[in-house]
Amino acid sequence: MSLSFREHYVAVIGANGVGLSRCDARGKTWLGSAGFIADRQSTATLALDTLQRLLTEHVKGRARLSVLLSSHYSRFGLIPWSDHITTPDELRAYASAYFDDTFGKSAEAWTLSLSPENAGLARIAVALPEALLSRLRDVVKALGLRLVSVQPYVMTAFNRFHKSFGDRDFLFVVAEPGRSTLLLAREGRWSAVRSLRIADSDAALAAMIARESELHGLNGDKPVDLFVHAPARHTDAPLILGVQTLELPADQADTQDPLHIMSRAVN
Known part of the structure; x- marks a missing residue:
């Protein structure tokens, strides 16, 4: 690695900050x-303007940058396996x-990324x-930085907590x-992914989990383990019967900021 890129920064782009x-x-x-206030059409523009100001203020010289994106900016899907897909280009067109x-x-235009899975799996x-x-690439290049990764926060959180799931089925x-964005895995394979707008309350979370459990038959003979991670509620963690809350460690500085907590998901 070049010594000129020794410093590493993590930016979190949220829905409003x-x-x-x-x-x-x-x-x-x-x-x-x-923070910023924007309508749906201008959110990404204002978010990147805000990021540019923060980087200009805090980053002096060359450095690496990782970016975590709120699920508000992402779309998710579960792409079924097909024996007819034989090349990466065909897979991308299929997705x-x-x-x-x-x-x-x-x-x-949208850029697609797919999880690496074994043959036969979604x-x-x-x-x-x-x-x-x-x-984003233009902003980073203009500041002389190296963009090393851009990842939806849900995937960063999954990578951080995956050891908690073990080999069990989980939601x-x-x-x-x-x-809220949910990932469902059963029998060692992805079974569902969904992202939807819901209120920030235990009641709304519990209702959503109950609906998804009913939809996917999670209350049958082989119930799955249920986990929730709510980075904006580190001082008021969700308390939902049968659901384990996964939390990231805070530090002494500015622990009321959910973007701060989200940044700590990067290992």
């Missing part, structure tokens, strides 16, 4: 966050057709707006402010 932390041998240092069928054709697909990614819910 952007946060930034620095990672080094001593650990993670929270640098702060900035693109799935998103068109699910969300409708869009004039906006894959989780994530779609991110190409306009957001392109502008994992990441409850961000205003939107």
Whole structure:
């Protein structure tokens, strides 16, 4: 690795704000966050403007940057296995057709990523707006930084907590402010992924989990383990019967900021 890129920063782009932390041998240092108010059409633009201001203020010189994206910016799908798909290009076209069928054709371009799975297994697909990614790359390049990863927060959280699930069947819910995303795994394979707007309350979370459990038959002879991670509620963790809450460690600085907590999911 080039010595000129020794410093590493983690940016969290949320639905209404952007946060930034620095990672080094001593650990993670929270640098702060900035909020913004936008309608749906201008959210990504204002988010990246805000990120640019934070990076300009806090990053001096060349550095690496990892970006965590709220599920508000992402689309998710479960792509079934098909014996007729034989090349990566065919798989990408197959996944693109799935998103068109699910969300409708869009004039906006999306970039697709698929989870690596063994033959015969369904894959989780994530779609991110190409306009957001392109502008992000431009911002990072203009500041002389190296963009090392862009990942939906739900996947970062899963990677952080996956040891908690073991080899068991599980339903994992990441409850961000205003939107929850769930991952369901059964018999060692992905079974469902969904992301939907819900209120930030135990009652809303419990109702959603109950609906998904009924929809996927999770209350039968082989019930799954239920987990929820709510980064914005680290001082008021969800208390739902039968559901285990997974929390990230906080530190002494600015622990009331959910973007700060989210940044700590990066190992």
